[in-house]
Amino acid sequence: MTQTIDISSYSTITDAIRSEARRILSDSTVSAVIGYTAGRRKGSTQPIVITTADDADQLIFTAACLNDLVVYLTKAKKDVPKSGRIGIVVKGCDLKALVGLLGESQLKRENLYLIGIPCSGVLGSLLKPSAELTTETIASKCCECSDQLPVGCDFVPTVTPAPLPDLEKRYANEIARLEAMTPSERWEFWKEQFSKCIKCYACRQVCPFCFCEQCLCDRNRPQMVEQTPRPSGNTAWHLVRAMHLAGRCAGCAECERVCPMDIPLNLLNRKMAKELKELFNSEAGFEVRDTGPLTSYREDDDQSFIR
Amino acid sequence: MQKQITEANLRLLIDSLLLKGQRVVGPRQSGSMVLYEPLASASDLVTDELPRRSIKEAFFPVCEDLLEYRKEGQQIELKDIDPARFPETVLIGVRPCDAAAVPVLDAVFSWDYKDQFFLARRAKTTIIGLVCTTADDACFCTAVGLSPNDPKGSDLLLTPLVGGGFLVESQSEKGEAFLATWQDRFSEPDGTQTQALATPALQPFDLKKIKAWLDDHFEDPAWDSIAVRCVGCGACAFVCPACHCFDIVDEGSEKAGKRRKFWDACGFSKFTNHASGHNPRDLQPKRYRNRIMHKFKYYDDKFGQTLCTGCGRCIRVCPVGIDIAGVLEEIQEK
Ligand code: SF4
Ligand code: SF4
Ligand code: SF4
Ligand code: SF4
Numbered sequence: 001m002t003q004t005i006d007i008s009s010y011s012t013i014t015d016a017i018r019s020e021a022r023r024i025l026s027d028s029t030v031s032a033v034i035g036y037t038a039g040r041r042k043g044s045t046q047p048i049v050i051t052t053a054d055d056a057d058q059l060i061f062t063a064a065c066l067n068d069l070v071v072y073l074t075k076a077k078k079d080v081p082k083s084g085r086i087g088i089v090v091k092g093c094d095l096k097a098l099v100g101l102l103g104e105s106q107l108k109r110e111n112l113y114l115i116g117i118p119c120s121g122v123l124g125s126l127l128k129p130s131a132e133l134t135t136e137t138i139a140s141k142c143c144e145c146s147d148q149l150p151v152g153c154d155f156v157p158t159v160t161p162a163p164l165p166d167l168e169k170r171y172a173n174e175i176a177r178l179e180a181m182t183p184s185e186r187w188e189f190w191k192e193q194f195s196k197c198i199k200c201y202a203c204r205q206v207c208p209f210c211f212c213e214q215c216l217c218d219r220n221r222p223q224m225v226e227q228t229p230r231p232s233g234n235t236a237w238h239l240v241r242a243m244h245l246a247g248r249c250a251g252c253a254e255c256e257r258v259c260p261m262d263i264p265l266n267l268l269n270r271k272m273a274k275e276l277k278e279l280f281n282s283e284a285g286f287e288v289r290d291t292g293p294l295t296s297y298r299e300d301d302d303q304s305f306i307r
Numbered sequence: 308m309q310k311q312i313t314e315a316n317l318r319l320l321i322d323s324l325l326l327k328g329q330r331v332v333g334p335r336q337s338g339s340m341v342l343y344e345p346l347a348s349a350s351d352l353v354t355d356e357l358p359r360r361s362i363k364e365a366f367f368p369v370c371e372d373l374l375e376y377r378k379e380g381q382q383i384e385l386k387d388i389d390p391a392r393f394p395e396t397v398l399i400g401v402r403p404c405d406a407a408a409v410p411v412l413d414a415v416f417s418w419d420y421k422d423q424f425f426l427a428r429r430a431k432t433t434i435i436g437l438v439c440t441t442a443d444d445a446c447f448c449t450a451v452g453l454s455p456n457d458p459k460g461s462d463l464l465l466t467p468l469v470g471g472g473f474l475v476e477s478q479s480e481k482g483e484a485f486l487a488t489w490q491d492r493f494s495e496p497d498g499t500q501t502q503a504l505a506t507p508a509l510q511p512f513d514l515k516k517i518k519a520w521l522d523d524h525f526e527d528p529a530w531d532s533i534a535v536r537c538v539g540c541g542a543c544a545f546v547c548p549a550c551h552c553f554d555i556v557d558e559g560s561e562k563a564g565k566r567r568k569f570w571d572a573c574g575f576s577k578f579t580n581h582a583s584g585h586n587p588r589d590l591q592p593k594r595y596r597n598r599i600m601h602k603f604k605y606y607d608d609k610f611g612q613t614l615c616t617g618c619g620r621c622i623r624v625c626p627v628g629i630d631i632a633g634v635l636e637e638i639q640e641k
Contacts, residue, residue, distance in 0.1 A: 039628045040636070041444045046628030047536045067627060071538065079535050079591040127623055196338070198360075198369050198570065200541035206626050218577055226558050228370045228569045233558075258626035260359065260542050262339045 005063075005133045006162040007120050013061045016157030017089060017115055022056035024087055030113045031084035034072050036065040043130030047072065049080060061089070063133040066122050067206070068094045068252040073107055074211040087113040091122070092147030096250035096284045097208040099152075103289045104248070106211060116153030118161045121145070125257065135167055141253040141266065143167035151286040171270045178271075191231070194238050196261040199229040203255035203265055204241065209248045216240060238268070246272040247294040250284040279305070308486055310475040310493035317465075317473065320492045321349035324397055332365055333400040334358045343398070354400055354437060361548030361620065362405035363412060365398055366428045369545075370569040373424070373555065377563045390427035397485075399435040404448045404618035406436040406460035408548035414610040415551055424568070433481050436461030442505035445619030447632045450509035453616055467502040474501055507617070509632055514603065514613060517638050521604040525596070529641070533634055534595030536627045537574065543598070543621035543629070544572035549614045552578075573597045599634060 021033045037048040037058045045064045049072070050056065069088055072080045090098060095116060101107045121142035123131060131137045148161045178186055204210045204217075216224045217237050225240060226233030241255075249269040256266035276282050279302045282293035312320070324331050325348065334341050335351040340359040346352060375386040409429075416425040439446075439455035448454060458464045462482035465473040474496060477483045486493060544550040554571040558564055571578065574595065579588045588594045606614035615631070622630045 040630045040633035041622070044628055044630070046630075049535055072536075077538070077591075078589075079531075079537075126628065192338075198541075198545050200545045200572070201575070202538075202540035202542040202624075202626050205538040205540040220556060223556070223558065227554075227556050228558060228567050230370055230567075254626070258540075258542070258624075260546055260624040 001135075003135045003165050005121055005135065005138060005164065007063050007133050009118065009120060009159040009161065010061050010063065012159050013117060013157045014059070016159075017059050017061055018056045020115055020155050020157075021050065021059055021087060022053045024113055025050070025056065026053040029085065030087040032081065033059070033087035033089075033113075033115075034069045034080070035059040035087075035089040035115075036061060036067070036069075039129070041129060043128075044126065045129065059089070061117060063120075063122050064126060064129045065089075065091075066126060066139070066254075066257055068097055068208060068254045070094050070098045070101065070208040070252075071206055071254070073098070073112070074101065074208060075106065076211040076213065082111075085111050085113055087115060089115045089117065090150060090153070091117045091119045092145065092150045093141060093250060093252045095150045095153070095286060096147065097252050099286055099288055100248055100250050100284060101208060101211075103292070104209075105290075109288075114150075114153040114155070116150030116156040118150075118156060118159050119145075119148045120161045121148075121164060135165060138164075138167065139253065139257070140170040141251055144169050144171055147286070171267060174264070174267055175271050175274065178267075190238075191235070193263050194234040195231060196263055197229055197234040197237065198261060199227070199234070199237065200260060202258040202260065203263075206254040206258050207245070208250070208252070208254075209245055210241075238265075241265075242268045242272060245269060247276050247282065247292045248284075249273065308477045308483060309496050310486060311468070311472060311496045311499070312465075312475055312493050313472045316492045318349035318352075320489055321346060321352065321399065323489075323492075325349075330394045330396045332396055332398050343401075346399075352400055355441070357402055357404075357618065357620075359620075359624075360546055361408065361618065362398060362401050362434075363408060363548050363551070365396065365432060366409070366412065366425050367416075367551060367553070370567055371424060373566045373568050375563075375565050376557075376559075378561065388424075390423045393428045393431055396428070396432045397435065398432055400437045400465075401434055401461065402439060402618070403436055403453060403455060403457045403459070403461070404446075404616040405548045406434055407448075407453050407457055407616045408618075409434065409460040411549050411606075411610075411612055411614060411616070412551055414612065415606075418610075433485055434460060434462045435485075436464045438464065438466040438501075439505040440467055440502045442507045443619070444508060445622040445630075445632075446505070446507040446617065447509040447619060448617035449507045450512045450632060450635070451613055451615055451617040452511065452514065455505040455507070468499045469502055470499065472499070474499075509636075512635050513639055514607075517635055518604055518607055520638050520641055521600055525600070529637070530592040530596045533637070534592040534629070537591045537595045537629055538627055539574045539576055539591050539594060540626060541570065541572035541574060542624045542626065543631075544574060545570055546620040546624050548616060548618055548620075549602070573601065595629070599631075599638075602631075603635070 024030045032051045036045045039046045121138045124139040225236035253266040276293050280293040331346045334353045341356045343358050377384040416422040458478045462479045464476045552571040553568050557566050580586045602614040
């Protein structure tokens with residue numbers, strides 16, 4: 001049965017973000033705040049970078065605030081000025097990505113002012129941004145979220161997110177379904193998914209961890225993987241993407257959300273996360289780690305998969 | 308010429324075409340999406356949803372081979388792809404915003420260089436457009452000089468009738484020929500009213516005024532505020548019926564391989580990267596500026612048309628909510 005999800009706290013959160021942004025911009029704690037603002041279409045939102053206290057009232061938080069804004073902090077986004085300390089609005093899942101980037105020495109904590117969202121979930125897609133948040137329309141990542149309340153921020157509005165109703169664990173169920181398949185059935189599934197890819201790279205461009213200034217997949221002298229959106233090039237791209245994110249992906253699921261061809265990219269990410277949890281007891285969280293599970297070696301590492 | 312056809316006869320017509328071995332492409336469910344794809348039977352045709360990708364790929368596919376090469380010692384063998392291999396195709400259920408983009412593409416692909424791959428497919432295709440009776444809040448054809456019943460680009464135009472069936476109007480010789488070949492399936496119009504048109508919310512833009520602003524605002528702080536959020540993907544360009552940039556690459560080995568043409572986009576950071584390493588569009592706002600300039604200024608300067616039909620696809624897919632109609636409104640108000 002479809003149930004409405006209680007997001008009544010989002011208007012309080014909006015007010016709190018605005019006043020905090022106004023404060024930190026007017027006393028020059030930060031030089032800019034990266035947040036969300038309303039778009040032209042009913043219910044739509046877009047990221048915004050504000051630099052004056054007067055613009056603070058443009059900030060909002062709604063169930064359509066899907067973007068992981070952390071991507072704008074990376075060196076790949078040179079267009080967003082990085083001078084001085086920057087304020088940024090983060091949900092729990094976004095914060096885990098930010099923490100990952102701190103661990104990879106991509107960001108410095110003292111250059112950031114984190115405005116955390118006590119989160120009750122967001123929509124799965126922006127194709128209909130004015131949709132009501134329900135147990136159907138909620139993002140799959142939110143159905144398995146245990147990080148609604150971000151930890152370690154500089155400011156978090158004092159509201160307690162309403163507990164989410166019982167939600168179907170869509171990723172876990174789908175992974176179980178795929179794991180039960182034979183390898184060739186599973187390969188058929190992914191072949192079909194990858195064949196839909198048009199190489200628009202929206203998935204890469206929104207990923208906070210895809211900050212390489214020269215993506216291997218864009219190289220053509222020499223070509224490292226086939227660039228064209230055909231079966232071999234697509235498969236190569238998806239394997240590169242999945243492997244480069246294993247042990248790093250924080251689960252913000254932006255790649256999957258933005259894919260115009262509905263490819264379930266986060267399913268691969270979640271499967272990788274599951275393997276890493278099982279093999280190395282490692283998972284993305286709110287604590288900064290200076291080495292990742294695949295960038296460190298321990299004598300007692302599980303090696304059973306080497307055959 | 309005006310005719311009429313019942314819903315049942317339209318389906319029969321599609322099945323007859325298929326039975327004859329004719330390739331028929333139209334909107335159909337493909338996994339979770341509706342896409343323009345070859346129909347296997349008339350029941351595949353979806354008439355109430357705008358496909359996720361545009362009709363351009365009927366003439367300009369995501370990726371296609373241009374030639375094959377093989378090297379043995381000093382011998383190099385090149386094999387052309389014969390454009391004659393493209394099959395005769397009927398495109399059916401094409402939305403007016405998609406059909407209208409076809410003449411826009413014609414202009415560029417038959418301009419200083421005649422793109423035989425595009426033109427050969429184009430010559431072998433009959434386009435049957437379908438008037439829109441619903442719109443969503445991303446649609447804005449009416450704001451860029453088109454309308455939900457615009458015949459531009461269609462050889463035949465279907466308009467849904469009250470109570471079912473379609474009014475059929477031919478718009479070209481190809482359309483006339485099609486009606487003549489399949490005359491048994493059509494009847495004379497009996498005066499049944501056509502269904503009410505879709506009503507996109509936006510008022511017509513003053514495209515002249517917008518262009519006048521673009522003409523002398525290559526440098527303007529607005530580009531930063533509009534596009535600092537743009538993450539530089541190809542989503543908007545790839546779903547767009549009018550965007551037509553492509554790249555060419557050789558793939559294979561030293562011994563054998565293929566030369567391929569595939570979609571490219573001005574949003575990509577590498578799009579204007581010079582061999583020297585210099586990139587004149589070094590930041591994203593400069594790339595997004597090109598998107599708007601090309602659509603509403605450069606293309607107009609060259610071909611007297613706008614490179615946008617208001618289909619709204621780019622608005623629906625942009626990962627960061629960049630809304631081209633909103634951008635045009637903003638420019639118009641300046
Ligand atoms: S995954 Fe958790 S923190 Fe992220 S949007 Fe969903 S509920 Fe909020
Ligand atoms: S966003 Fe989707 S279609 Fe685009 S490159 Fe990524 S997987 Fe492919
Ligand atoms: S620019 Fe956007 S709205 Fe205009 S034709 Fe292209 S995809 Fe459609
Ligand atoms: S406008 Fe949106 S869809 Fe287009 S390149 Fe920028 S982020 Fe991608």
